[in-house]
Amino acid sequence: MTTLDLAPGRGAAPRRRAYAAQTRMELRLLLRNGEQLLLTMIIPIALLVLFAKAPIADVPKPRIDFVMPGILGLAVMSTAFTGQAIGTGFERRYGVLRRLSTTPLSRAGLLAAKTSAVVLVETLQVGILCAIGAALGWSPHGNAGDVVGVLLLGTACFSALGLLMAGSLRAEATLAGANLLYLAQLGVGGVAFPLSDLSPSQRHLAELLPLGAMSEGLRHVLNRGIGVPLHDWVTIAVWAVAGAVAASRWFRWD
Amino acid sequence: MLLRGRAETCRVAAAVEVNGLVRRYSPTAGISDVSFTAPAGAVTALLGRNGAGKTTTVEICCGLRRADSGQARVLGLDPARDHRKLAPRLGVMPQAGGSGASGVYPSARVEEVLALYAAMYADPLPVEDLLERLDLRRVRRTTWRRLSGGEQQRVSLALALVGRPAVAFLDEPSAGLDVHARHTTWELVRELRSAGVAIILTTHDLAEAAVLADAVVIIDAGRVVASGSPADLTRDASARGLRFEAPPGLPLGDLEAVLPDGASAQEVRPGHYAVGPRVDPDTVAAVTAWCAKQGVLADNLTTSSRSLEDVFLALTAESS
Numbered sequence A: 001m002t003t004l005d006l007a008p009g010r011g012a013a014p015r016r017r018a019y020a021a022q023t024r025m026e027l028r029l030l031l032r033n034g035e036q037l038l039l040t041m042i043i044p045i046a047l048l049v050l051f052a053k054a055p056i057a058d059v060p061k062p063r064i065d066f067v068m069p070g071i072l073g074l075a076v077m078s079t080a081f082t083g084q085a086i087g088t089g090f091e092r093r094y095g096v097l098r099r100l101s102t103t104p105l106s107r108a109g110l111l112a113a114k115t116s117a118v119v120l121v122e123t124l125q126v127g128i129l130c131a132i133g134a135a136l137g138w139s140p141h142g143n144a145g146d147v148v149g150v151l152l153l154g155t156a157c158f159s160a161l162g163l164l165m166a167g168s169l170r171a172e173a174t175l176a177g178a179n180l181l182y183l184a185q186l187g188v189g190g191v192a193f194p195l196s197d198l199s200p201s202q203r204h205l206a207e208l209l210p211l212g213a214m215s216e217g218l219r220h221v222l223n224r225g226i227g228v229p230l231h232d233w234v235t236i237a238v239w240a241v242a243g244a245v246a247a248s249r250w251f252r253w254d
Numbered sequence B: 001m002l003l004r005g006r007a008e009t010c011r012v013a014a015a016v017e018v019n020g021l022v023r024r025y026s027p028t029a030g031i032s033d034v035s036f037t038a039p040a041g042a043v044t045a046l047l048g049r050n051g052a053g054k055t056t057t058v059e060i061c062c063g064l065r066r067a068d069s070g071q072a073r074v075l076g077l078d079p080a081r082d083h084r085k086l087a088p089r090l091g092v093m094p095q096a097g098g099s100g101a102s103g104v105y106p107s108a109r110v111e112e113v114l115a116l117y118a119a120m121y122a123d124p125l126p127v128e129d130l131l132e133r134l135d136l137r138r139v140r141r142t143t144w145r146r147l148s149g150g151e152q153q154r155v156s157l158a159l160a161l162v163g164r165p166a167v168a169f170l171d172e173p174s175a176g177l178d179v180h181a182r183h184t185t186w187e188l189v190r191e192l193r194s195a196g197v198a199i200i201l202t203t204h205d206l207a208e209a210a211v212l213a214d215a216v217v218i219i220d221a222g223r224v225v226a227s228g229s230p231a232d233l234t235r236d237a238s239a240r241g242l243r244f245e246a247p248p249g250l251p252l253g254d255l256e257a258v259l260p261d262g263a264s265a266q267e268v269r270p271g272h273y274a275v276g277p278r279v280d281p282d283t284v285a286a287v288t289a290w291c292a293k294q295g296v297l298a299d300n301l302t303t304s305s306r307s308l309e310d311v312f313l314a315l316t317a318e319s320s
């Protein structure tokens, strides 16, 4: 029989170790889940190839240049918002968050780990999408810093909104709601057709959605080589701050 | 050595001190008055019927729930206010299937969850040894959702212990375990006690409480109705009884005539006899002599004190 030294230990590990282990777990769960992969990898890649190759919507040529920015925004939304909302919603339902709160891992540590895992998955997504885009003849313009800036601010915004849903609704409602919002924004978020196809009032509304602002902002940089319009920065930032404030107010851990 | 020394000093003060705890969910549900102390290096068992308030009490002590009023102190700290400081020194095993659910990632493998929890503590137990002790090596690569109920219980216990806690809260640790696993669990709990850990556990198995607990706290409808060591609670001599088996239909009136004053005899089931309420050596002698005179053999003759179960049933009968 193995003997265990059960004498009380010194308590918490260095915070960095707990955070690294939690990040690894979050990453593992994201990459292991079939539905998550469908959402974050398969669908964006399939849409990219489909829109770039098939003459579906009437989009400015070259098609790949038009399609790429919207798909990048979609990839961020699928991981930071949809995937995270559903995953965290069920963790809450299964009591995982509650049990974790009895360990030395702080809420800030848990949040940092979740964010890190999301950013790592996004890096993978963006890498794959850019490689496929390049193979399809994509020629990006503009300042890479602007692109990364929009992707990161978009991540903060969608994470806050995803956690808001996960922490305030029942897991089933989060599942349904997060998928619905994914589809709705896919429809009017400037992914499949340019927002300029909409009537002016519809267009203004669509540009006020986070994904619409992201894809229009990215399009300014990547297609035209100019800076991101201020109103797009502001739109995403306002959603991010509002989401974060609401999440910290209404997020319930059990 | 240093660590043991520290555990020794903890033993002086109570590791857990609960005073007049109140948490009402509704006028009839919740706890209304729970007080007890649990020292380090001892096993304290919370007993009570379903819904009595055991889990509520445990959850308040480990900071998962807030009390409406009353006070809880764990290692001298307030579990709600000092939660971050206290959590690293606690090991918590939530009740399986309770309102809090299991609390483990359904799609994570056993060894992954254990490694995760181990990484959060400064001096974790070696995961391999823990897997071995709890007979979990066979399922180490199985995901939580595919484990059997008893395997989940063992993993859950492992998660509570891997950080080498100073105080362990185990909510029904032996529920759903087979006999072997139950013995392993008892063995572990005893080792924790010798290592100076304060163990607070709940159970519906009164035989388990009797052999394992240094102190039991009986909660009924949200109030503590009795507490003390199992021996204290069952000591009451008036409760001793004598039982024997013999052919059915013996003339008990004749037996009572030879018994000491105040004693009576009953045929509780055909062929099963009970004598009480008080039993002393003279009673035993009188019963065996009388049986000999009747020409019958008193089979399986035993005298016994009240079991913890008898005490429990008597104390918790009225509620519900």
Ligand SMILES: Nc1ncnc2c1ncn2[C@@H]1O[C@H](COP(=O)(O)OP(=O)(O)OP(=O)(O)O)[C@@H](O)[C@H]1O
Pocket (backbone or CB within 6 Å): B025, B026, B029, B030, B048, B049, B050, B051, B052, B053, B054, B055, B056, B057, B095, B099
């Ligand atoms: N979150 C809650 N909301 C409302 N009522 C609750 C809640 N949690 C527990 N209760 C009620 O409080 C009472 C005590 O529950 P608790 O879980 O503490 O009992 P217990 O002694 O652990 O029971 P068991 O032996 O069945 O585990 C029960 O009547 C239960 O229905």
Ligand SMILES: [Mg+2]
Pocket (backbone or CB within 6 Å): B054, B055, B056, B095, B098, B171
């Ligand atoms: Mg309970």
